[in-house]
Amino acid sequence: AEEPITIGVVYKQSGNPFFEAGVRGFDEASKELGFTFIHNGPADSSNEGQIQIIEGYIQQEVDAIAISANDAAGVVSVLQTAMDKGIKVVSWDSKVEAAGRNLNVDPSVAQNIGRVQVEEIAKQIGYEGQIAILSAAATHDNQNTWIAYMKEELEKPEYDKIELVTVVYGDDLTDKSYQEMQGLINSYPDLKGVISPTTVGVAAAAVAIKDMGMSGKIKLTGLGLPSEMADHLADGTCEAMFLWNPIDLGYAAAYASIAMVKGDITGAVGEKFDAGRLGEREIMDAGDGGTFILVGDPFRFTGENIDDWKNVY
Amino acid sequence: MVRFTDKIPAFFKRREWLLFGLIVLTFLFFNVQEPNNYTLVKLLNQTRVYMVDVGFMALGMLLVLILGDIDISVAAIAALSATVMGVTYKAGQGLPFGISIVLMLVTGVLCGLVNGLLVIRFKELFPMIITLATQTLYRGIAYIILKDQSAGSFPTWFSKDLGYGLVNIFGLDVPVMLLCLLAVFPLYHLWLHHTVSGHRYFATGTNLTASRFSGIHTDKIKLSAFMLNGLFAAIAGFFLTSRTGSVKYTIGTGFEMQAIAVAVLGGASTSGGKGSVVGLLLALVLLTALKNGLMLLYNDAFILNLSVGLLLILVVLIPNLLGMLNKYRTVRRQRLELAKT
Amino acid sequence: MSKSTPGQELMLNIDGVSKIFPGIKALDDVHFTLKKGEIHALIGENGAGKSTFIKVLTGVHQPDSGTLTLKGRSIVMSDPLVAQRHGIAAIYQHLAAYPHLSVAENIFMCNEQRAGQSPVISWKQTHRKARELLDSLGSTISTSAIMGELSVAQQQIVEIAKALSQEADILIMDEPTAALSKKESEELYAIARRLRDKGTSIILISHRFEDVYSLADRVTVLRDGRYIGTWDIQDTDEGMLVNHMVGRSIDQFFPQKTAPIGEELLKVDSISRLGHFKDVSFTLHAGEILGLTGLVGAGRTEVVEAICGVTKPDSGSVTLLGRDVHFNRPGQALAEGLALLPEDRQKQGLLLPWSIEDNITLSNLKTCRSHRFISRKTIQDKAEQTIKRLNIKARSGKDTADSLSGGNQQKVVLGKLLDANARVMVMDEPTKGVDVGSKAAIYQIMCELALQGFGILMVSSEMPEVLAMCDRAVVMRQGRVSAIIDRADFSPEGILKAGMPLTKEAEVSA
Amino acid sequence: MSFLKKLVRNREAGLTLVIILLVLLVGLRNPAFASLSNLQFILGDTSIMIILALGMLCVLLVGSIDISISAIMALSAMTAGILMKNNLGLVETTTLVEGVETALAIKTSTPLIVLILLAMGVGAACGLVNGLLIAYGKVLPIVATLGLQYIIYGLSHLVSSGQAIYRKDMSESFIQFTRHNLLGFNSKVWIMLGTFLLLYFFITYLRSGRRLYAVGSNREAAQMSGIDTKRTTLMAHVIMGALAGLAGMLYASHDNKVTQDMAMGYEMYVIAACVIGGVSVTGGFGKILGVLLGALAIGVINNGLTMLRLTGNSEFWKKAIQGAVILIAVVTNVYIKRGHEKRVLRERRL
Ligand SMILES: Nc1ncnc2c1ncn2[C@@H]1O[C@H](COP(=O)(O)OP(=O)(O)OP(=O)(O)O)[C@@H](O)[C@H]1O
Ligand SMILES: Nc1ncnc2c1ncn2[C@@H]1O[C@H](COP(=O)(O)OP(=O)(O)OP(=O)(O)O)[C@@H](O)[C@H]1O
Ligand SMILES: [Mg+2]
Numbered sequence A: 001a002e003e004p005i006t007i008g009v010v011y012k013q014s015g016n017p018f019f020e021a022g023v024r025g026f027d028e029a030s031k032e033l034g035f036t037f038i039h040n041g042p043a044d045s046s047n048e049g050q051i052q053i054i055e056g057y058i059q060q061e062v063d064a065i066a067i068s069a070n071d072a073a074g075v076v077s078v079l080q081t082a083m084d085k086g087i088k089v090v091s092w093d094s095k096v097e098a099a100g101r102n103l104n105v106d107p108s109v110a111q112n113i114g115r116v117q118v119e120e121i122a123k124q125i126g127y128e129g130q131i132a133i134l135s136a137a138a139t140h141d142n143q144n145t146w147i148a149y150m151k152e153e154l155e156k157p158e159y160d161k162i163e164l165v166t167v168v169y170g171d172d173l174t175d176k177s178y179q180e181m182q183g184l185i186n187s188y189p190d191l192k193g194v195i196s197p198t199t200v201g202v203a204a205a206a207v208a209i210k211d212m213g214m215s216g217k218i219k220l221t222g223l224g225l226p227s228e229m230a231d232h233l234a235d236g237t238c239e240a241m242f243l244w245n246p247i248d249l250g251y252a253a254a255y256a257s258i259a260m261v262k263g264d265i266t267g268a269v270g271e272k273f274d275a276g277r278l279g280e281r282e283i284m285d286a287g288d289g290g291t292f293i294l295v296g297d298p299f300r301f302t303g304e305n306i307d308d309w310k311n312v313y
Numbered sequence B: 001m002v003r004f005t006d007k008i009p010a011f012f013k014r015r016e017w018l019l020f021g022l023i024v025l026t027f028l029f030f031n032v033q034e035p036n037n038y039t040l041v042k043l044l045n046q047t048r049v050y051m052v053d054v055g056f057m058a059l060g061m062l063l064v065l066i067l068g069d070i071d072i073s074v075a076a077i078a079a080l081s082a083t084v085m086g087v088t089y090k091a092g093q094g095l096p097f098g099i100s101i102v103l104m105l106v107t108g109v110l111c112g113l114v115n116g117l118l119v120i121r122f123k124e125l126f127p128m129i130i131t132l133a134t135q136t137l138y139r140g141i142a143y144i145i146l147k148d149q150s151a152g153s154f155p156t157w158f159s160k161d162l163g164y165g166l167v168n169i170f171g172l173d174v175p176v177m178l179l180c181l182l183a184v185f186p187l188y189h190l191w192l193h194h195t196v197s198g199h200r201y202f203a204t205g206t207n208l209t210a211s212r213f214s215g216i217h218t219d220k221i222k223l224s225a226f227m228l229n230g231l232f233a234a235i236a237g238f239f240l241t242s243r244t245g246s247v248k249y250t251i252g253t254g255f256e257m258q259a260i261a262v263a264v265l266g267g268a269s270t271s272g273g274k275g276s277v278v279g280l281l282l283a284l285v286l287l288t289a290l291k292n293g294l295m296l297l298y299n300d301a302f303i304l305n306l307s308v309g310l311l312l313i314l315v316v317l318i319p320n321l322l323g324m325l326n327k328y329r330t331v332r333r334q335r336l337e338l339a340k341t
Numbered sequence C: 001m002s003k004s005t006p007g008q009e010l011m012l013n014i015d016g017v018s019k020i021f022p023g024i025k026a027l028d029d030v031h032f033t034l035k036k037g038e039i040h041a042l043i044g045e046n047g048a049g050k051s052t053f054i055k056v057l058t059g060v061h062q063p064d065s066g067t068l069t070l071k072g073r074s075i076v077m078s079d080p081l082v083a084q085r086h087g088i089a090a091i092y093q094h095l096a097a098y099p100h101l102s103v104a105e106n107i108f109m110c111n112e113q114r115a116g117q118s119p120v121i122s123w124k125q126t127h128r129k130a131r132e133l134l135d136s137l138g139s140t141i142s143t144s145a146i147m148g149e150l151s152v153a154q155q156q157i158v159e160i161a162k163a164l165s166q167e168a169d170i171l172i173m174d175e176p177t178a179a180l181s182k183k184e185s186e187e188l189y190a191i192a193r194r195l196r197d198k199g200t201s202i203i204l205i206s207h208r209f210e211d212v213y214s215l216a217d218r219v220t221v222l223r224d225g226r227y228i229g230t231w232d233i234q235d236t237d238e239g240m241l242v243n244h245m246v247g248r249s250i251d252q253f254f255p256q257k258t259a260p261i262g263e264e265l266l267k268v269d270s271i272s273r274l275g276h277f278k279d280v281s282f283t284l285h286a287g288e289i290l291g292l293t294g295l296v297g298a299g300r301t302e303v304v305e306a307i308c309g310v311t312k313p314d315s316g317s318v319t320l321l322g323r324d325v326h327f328n329r330p331g332q333a334l335a336e337g338l339a340l341l342p343e344d345r346q347k348q349g350l351l352l353p354w355s356i357e358d359n360i361t362l363s364n365l366k367t368c369r370s371h372r373f374i375s376r377k378t379i380q381d382k383a384e385q386t387i388k389r390l391n392i393k394a395r396s397g398k399d400t401a402d403s404l405s406g407g408n409q410q411k412v413v414l415g416k417l418l419d420a421n422a423r424v425m426v427m428d429e430p431t432k433g434v435d436v437g438s439k440a441a442i443y444q445i446m447c448e449l450a451l452q453g454f455g456i457l458m459v460s461s462e463m464p465e466v467l468a469m470c471d472r473a474v475v476m477r478q479g480r481v482s483a484i485i486d487r488a489d490f491s492p493e494g495i496l497k498a499g500m501p502l503t504k505e506a507e508v509s510a
Numbered sequence D: 001m002s003f004l005k006k007l008v009r010n011r012e013a014g015l016t017l018v019i020i021l022l023v024l025l026v027g028l029r030n031p032a033f034a035s036l037s038n039l040q041f042i043l044g045d046t047s048i049m050i051i052l053a054l055g056m057l058c059v060l061l062v063g064s065i066d067i068s069i070s071a072i073m074a075l076s077a078m079t080a081g082i083l084m085k086n087n088l089g090l091v092e093t094t095t096l097v098e099g100v101e102t103a104l105a106i107k108t109s110t111p112l113i114v115l116i117l118l119a120m121g122v123g124a125a126c127g128l129v130n131g132l133l134i135a136y137g138k139v140l141p142i143v144a145t146l147g148l149q150y151i152i153y154g155l156s157h158l159v160s161s162g163q164a165i166y167r168k169d170m171s172e173s174f175i176q177f178t179r180h181n182l183l184g185f186n187s188k189v190w191i192m193l194g195t196f197l198l199l200y201f202f203i204t205y206l207r208s209g210r211r212l213y214a215v216g217s218n219r220e221a222a223q224m225s226g227i228d229t230k231r232t233t234l235m236a237h238v239i240m241g242a243l244a245g246l247a248g249m250l251y252a253s254h255d256n257k258v259t260q261d262m263a264m265g266y267e268m269y270v271i272a273a274c275v276i277g278g279v280s281v282t283g284g285f286g287k288i289l290g291v292l293l294g295a296l297a298i299g300v301i302n303n304g305l306t307m308l309r310l311t312g313n314s315e316f317w318k319k320a321i322q323g324a325v326i327l328i329a330v331v332t333n334v335y336i337k338r339g340h341e342k343r344v345l346r347e348r349r350l
């Protein structure tokens, strides 16, 4: 019998529920396609930890590596040695630089992610007043890209009366994010709304807003985990927030990896493959020298639909 | 009469033998569990992941620990030095790579110098507190230089041949990096354990006042230990960068604790006066064997840490317990003899 | 209250006590009796087992065999609290103070003053009682002063107060006078006699025959952990006791110094250091033994440390072998030929966990090399010589320094300096807490060194030592030189008078 | 003695002055910072650190150290969290307000006090292991607690099997537990005050408390006077562990979240707070009021930085300022001490 295909899945941090959900996507795909996979992430969301894991996968002679990178540049070298050995590399959720991957599975177009959050907050505050952004760390590539697109979106005339007063960073630590949010509330008495495009930040911000008695007075949106945000959506501290579906993300990454291992695709622009229940996906130019596929647009979670999701991821 | 059972504790009191025994056991255990992936040849390849950068860092840390001090800022020094290298090289647009490397080493030594000066000047303070503060400082500077960017595009000999290159020795593929590390060990061992200047680190760590009264320039010893530590941290940053292929200001976060753990595992004591280069090497090998085996078996970062913690405590605890047992036995035997006479 | 005549009631009877440390039999079948209201001196060479005996008695160590009978009842001293409850109090040889805590708290640690049975400590009562105790000792030390900031003598007084606070039936004093001046010693004698007259039994350990003869009623000698004998003090004399202690007779306790005085080696010219000493000047010549004496706390240690580069004088100059020198650390002084035997051998002199060999060769390791590497063999040979020369008692050079008794430890430190080719040797209390045998040996070495042309500066608090050994004596009082006396003019009264504080009030604060 | 002299001699007064200065400085840039409500907030926010610093004081006093406290916080909060999650039930309460029927869902679970006691118990058990290793196994404190830090974080991963505890898994009483105010102060402040007073009484008026000082000041002497130094060390670690358990619960309730890596790196702030508060890291010396103020100083710095309205490279400056202020505070302490010593010397009559 032929040996089954093995995928080595690497994510940013061990024990992070977002990636637990992502792994469920791989699980689903493996039942459909009949491959095996192993998964792991460093305890401290470090680049060095991911390299250790990748080297372990190379040692185990996996057929493909599917990675959500902590540092887009930092794993390029080791992934190149993997590719030299014939291992296919697919990045998902958080991309690897073009030189270190065969294909990127993008949750959504960065521009869209930036845009929907600005649209949402503008609508909630009535297109007028001060807003602020509570980000993760100033070093996170995807955060910075989204923030850049948000600023671009804010240039549009319909947002003329909206002022972005500051961007603060909570380092994806709950207590620091909480402190920063509290600092925002105290520093800017006229603050109307906050965008926090990070799951840790938006949850901490919601708690801070509630604790300071500002529920309803300061609007909040961002990218949040349904399980973590369930209560805040239900009681209206956060009217709506967004996130793509990590299960679909993992699922799509698994299908892409298998297609590549089987030789159905090589990762070139224009190639198409079947992504199971998600339908057909076409490979596009990512503009960074590499290619990518898109999974879907961010989903809007509100108090009405949150009950369907809060136990999912 | 000396019975064999009496000899066992004494045997395992030598840390090196204990470590050696553990290495053999670890290897056999995982080799049985994972006969295909956990082989000597494949393990050799993994040494660059687990041994080299932490190893260099631990060599420096060893000196500081021998003095009874501690340096929390090493990983930050590695990050700052690597940053300096990456930024001055500017992907080939800046200084020649050789000069960037020299600047990197100088940065490491300078950071160590600052630590050392603070430690000497403020004897009332614990080095732990001082280096805790300088850690923030060094990483902060790296951050101001690099912001959220990463510096990379190093020459291929660096990021490929050094980072991932193999040399065939007697039919075995040995990582180039490992050879670099192994080249340092004999020299370092000779220097630390067999020369006058090495001896002085142990003396100073055992009793600083008495060493000073005996004519040792203890301030110089301390300063040089911190500077060498900085140098080794920079070297660790260098090899780490050759593996990652690029520098970010977060590089090597948390390595200081690993370096301390390795040195302590190898026989150093945080109270000073103790440490062994051979022990350190064995500790590195043991950790490589263990971590890689666990990685293959469990694929779980937390289990990995858990077992490192367990190992650290057991290796320090077991000789202590055996020592107590030994003492108890000696006294009991003498007591029996006393009763006879 | 009438003075109880010793010999009536047996307080304590110890029979056949042995104590084993790994590798060493510290006590071997020791007998000891203590009567009510007597002062019983316990003497012996360094390492004879005196301190160990005391620790067995107070429950710090458990004996391996032997029985202990207290007031007719057999007792197992399982821990120090048991001893305390049975009315045994001790002043230990090495200060057992808590340097960070207040005087009052030091006195009442483990004997906390509480209101009745309440578990809550009463600080008011603690301070009041401490004050009473210190007053009874004629001391004005504040009860809230921090122990570590007091002088050694003051700390010793607090320790005595602590022992007294326990109102014990049996009081043990392990070298209580080692850090005390003559005057303070005398005050202690008075207290001891007062206590004895009240019926307290006292065990006194001392290397000073002065103490033994002015206080003790009986004396017991230990040698190498073995019991040698017990005598009434009237039936003994110094020579006989020394013979029993060392197991041989010492003909010449103080050797005859024959070295001629030569050229000037060291000149100290009005050096000062803030808060420690002021305008100190003297000279030292080849072949000369210069005494630096005075009361404890007079600043002698500070002076010699400033000369040898441990600290730096704020002003003044030091000239060594005709050259102006400014040392930043002892190593520089050593390299220039000025060696310092420090006051505290355990903290400043030795690497306790290291072997005797490694300690002896530490200062001069550069000469123990072959081909740039340290040669174990050379170290061994060199150390072997020194061990022989100084007659250090150890099984081998591989023994660790902490396994040695005080006197032998001191010899190791001395051996280290001998190895270092100095011209001037500064010795800070070289015989402090050292037994008679070792003392004589150290004096002998000093004379030999003088003969070889060394200049020796000896800090000493012991009058007989200064009188017998020194060519001249520099007397210090409260940080200043009060007199420089030639051998011809030596008299105990003269030296004592020069060292006495000027006013009563000044003495109190010193 | 002049007022200034007194101030310099009294470290606590000096620290208070430093804190007031810090508040004024930040307040100058952002008046909102110096407002009463914000200061109350800071006190509440710093309570957890103060509680931990109080425990650390005990450990440092006996000459030990504990760098596993953040792991202990994670494990104890996680244990309690899992119990809470598994016993969570919804109680639907219907209330009639002007004829409109409203359904109020209140989540109930294991009683709060049981959870807290459980967490403190888990913490104390971890402290016990630390203490046993250090006191009886003679493992050096840094090594023992570093090793245990790895192990305990690993355990919290194992017991949670990788799952975090979120607000939706928490009972209402647990969520609200750190959100009640009494006399304008948060419940955390009251819990901290209670802990402070208890510990103050313990180490000032009880024998076993004073012995923490004795053991750290001179271990041998303590042994000779019959103090069980090992048990005292053990006790210090158990106290630290129990307080870490309590702190973990407060932290979790405050964050509405328990992750397996909760509070990573927190131990360094706690140690820094103690050092700034004048505790000797080698044992024997340290005042409880100093620790309170030291932690408060760090709390003011951390909160003040977010309110400084820094722009540009603000992230770096925040980090740098934090390190610098800690260093400056500690170094200033050294100079004050040296000045004091010099003054004592000058006052001596020679
Ligand atoms: N804790 C210990 N462990 C091992 N050996 C010890 C210990 N304490 C004392 N010894 C040894 O026991 C012997 C007796 O020592 P002890 O301190 O009782 O002598 P001593 O008569 O008090 O001497 P000194 O006059 O120098 O104080 C010495 O050889 C000493 O090295
Ligand atoms: N006037 C004083 N008031 C308080 N403390 C003093 C005073 N003078 C000296 N001291 C302290 O007393 C201690 C003993 O001083 P030092 O060691 O210089 O004296 P010494 O004469 O060498 O005594 P020793 O005989 O112990 O060697 C030192 O700690 C010193 O700082
Ligand atoms: Mg003794």
Ligand SMILES: [Mg+2]
Residues within 6 Å of the ligand: C300, C301, C302, C343, C428
């Ligand atoms: Mg002195």
